[in-house]
Amino acid sequence: MTQKSEAVEDPRVHRTRKLLQQAFIELTVEKGFAALTVRDITERAMMNRSTFYRHYLDKYDLLEQYMDELFVLFEDREGIANLNPNEVPSNLIDLLKHFQQFGDFYRVMLTAKIDPFVEQRLRQKTEKHFFSCFSQTFSDRDSSSFDLSYNVTLAASCGAIVWWLEREQPYPPEQLARWLNKFIYDMYSSSLKPNENPIGE
Amino acid sequence: MTQKSEAVEDPRVHRTRKLLQQAFIELTVEKGFAALTVRDITERAMMNRSTFYRHYLDKYDLLEQYMDELFVLFEDREGIANLNPNEVPSNLIDLLKHFQQFGDFYRVMLTAKIDPFVEQRLRQKTEKHFFSCFSQTFSDRDSSSFDLSYNVTLAASCGAIVWWLEREQPYPPEQLARWLNKFIYDMYSSSLKPNENPIGE
Amino acid sequence: MTQKSEAVEDPRVHRTRKLLQQAFIELTVEKGFAALTVRDITERAMMNRSTFYRHYLDKYDLLEQYMDELFVLFEDREGIANLNPNEVPSNLIDLLKHFQQFGDFYRVMLTAKIDPFVEQRLRQKTEKHFFSCFSQTFSDRDSSSFDLSYNVTLAASCGAIVWWLEREQPYPPEQLARWLNKFIYDMYSSSLKPNENPIGE
Amino acid sequence: MTQKSEAVEDPRVHRTRKLLQQAFIELTVEKGFAALTVRDITERAMMNRSTFYRHYLDKYDLLEQYMDELFVLFEDREGIANLNPNEVPSNLIDLLKHFQQFGDFYRVMLTAKIDPFVEQRLRQKTEKHFFSCFSQTFSDRDSSSFDLSYNVTLAASCGAIVWWLEREQPYPPEQLARWLNKFIYDMYSSSLKPNENPIGE
């Protein structure tokens, strides 16, 4: 189902897939992913229902492929050298700009309207790209208490982004990036220090 | 559909509802809420499908009522006087003990297998009871930056609990409560102070 | 799918099945069995398509059951004592009257508009009841040349009935029965005699 | 769709049509005409489905054209002068030899596996060629009772041929031709005589 780069894609296929994606996004924003039917999508895209199945297994498959297309924009990013409360990594800003660009989609996806399986996957993707920003900083931690701190930091960061998206991005990406950077730095420099970690004492 | 306290419940009705609840919980743990069907539940409970609809509107209604029964155990709690890094509020520990007691159910509910609508509701409930522990501490914050911090703290705390449940409660509730208490205190005393808040500077 | 005699049939079920049968017959006469769709039938019967599948596997199953109902009228008939050119067996007349009664249906079934599998089955049924009239006469023939004669007689008789039905029964059943009786007698007394049979000489 | 004799056929076209016919016959014998799909045929012929539609309208068209090719072998035959119980018309033998040659195909076509529309057509063709053998004999009958007798004789003759094909031609064509000749003669000389005809008396 993912023959993106097999020679040149048939223009009819490209058109069809784009129309389906477009209809899918619109309808997801309008009524939520769970309430969507394949019929809804194809009617909006003004094509036959059977055509949908020639390109996607089901609506989950469509979403997967769409997310893949979005996330492919962030492959091969590298984290900055070190965590620094005063220096915001540029690719963190890029990530937030990306979220802002597809704000409607991500807001719906990360909030209450999306199937949990997919939210899970999207969080994982986010995690991967998000933490690549700080990969070197986190890589040398002891794993036992780190696991909790890491997951909490992730949850908190996602929470911040969701909060930001739900309120239609009240701050510019740079400002939120600064906040997140400081938050993560604080998590690192205070409560995450093993000798101060209340767990394991 | 919520005739819980109408005088004394007919014993047949009580039996039926308990069997349905039991079947519901088992199946939710086994295959996740989203994959459940009413037929699944009634077959497991060995009763006719139409009987289900005599008691519940649908599986969401059953879940709601079940959660209500669980959460009724935590009504009317009060938060402690002040946030204190060295004194863990007892009702925070109680809450975690409650989560531990119904660990299977909450793990499934809060992780990937639950319908987002319900997860939303459950998080709200958690939030309500969770933050009642710290209500007085948080009540005097300025609302602009507070909103973000509050939500992030909530997301992080939920993340910690989910992490704890997903790993089958690797620490006793008291230890996690201590960690959470310190975490929230740190959020309060450092990054949340308005003059240090990078947003708005 | 054939619970005809389980206690008393639910009146709703009875009504539904009768409506479906009625619609089926009408449409078969109108446009032929092969061109029928389940949707056609249920639309004509003014009910939901899924209701059809609660009673029948498919249109073939409906036809089978309908034919069973028709043929059950002729179970347990006995053939006459001997073939006699001047005495027409009464049950042959009964059979033709039956065909006449459901003339539209049988005409369509036995002519070009019906699926061959079904025509086959109907011919077999016809054969069974038709030749029970002459069972004793035919039972003592030598089997080698008899097989051919028997099949040819059957084909000819069916041909006569089809001819009669296609022309909207130009003669009364009694007259056709007389003709058939004489035809079968002639087949018996002349060309079927082994010593005159050109095959095997 | 029938450009058989336009100058010389393109060898590619000829090859394609032959492959399709071959696949069609094989599959008809294997699983019956009704169960065939165009996809089946083209897959067996190892060509693209769209190529099929370049040559035929549908599977019925293919069958028609194939039958035309077979029957063209019997055009322009003449019946013998008179019906004679001792002299078998040579073209009747030829016809049976033809059936024998394509025995598999005709057996399937004339038995239960063929679409009724086509069987109808094939019977008509058979009738045409079959009775051309006896055209002069039958041409002077009074039409009223003749119609029935004619049809019955046809049905009986077809029945005999089907019987013969279904049992893999247990007799040589000459022997069956003799039987048929005598049968038709008997039909003519006895039961068909108007004054003995029980119908109309």
Add this chain to the structure above:
DNA sequence: ACGTAAGCGAGACGGTACGTCGCGTCTTACC
């Protein structure tokens, strides 16, 4: 002999019917 018209492979597309599944409503009979 070679350019051009055809046959052909590949496959997208709009359609229509299929048989299945789950929903929520309803009725009847039993206890």
Add this chain to the structure above:
DNA sequence: GGTAAGACGCGACGTACCGTCTCGCTTACGT
């Protein structure tokens, strides 16, 4: 009144064929 049994309308599902179409590649034919 609660329950079992189950018919029914509804509507989405994913599949299978159908017949049409467009696009390039290859192959035969005509001048």
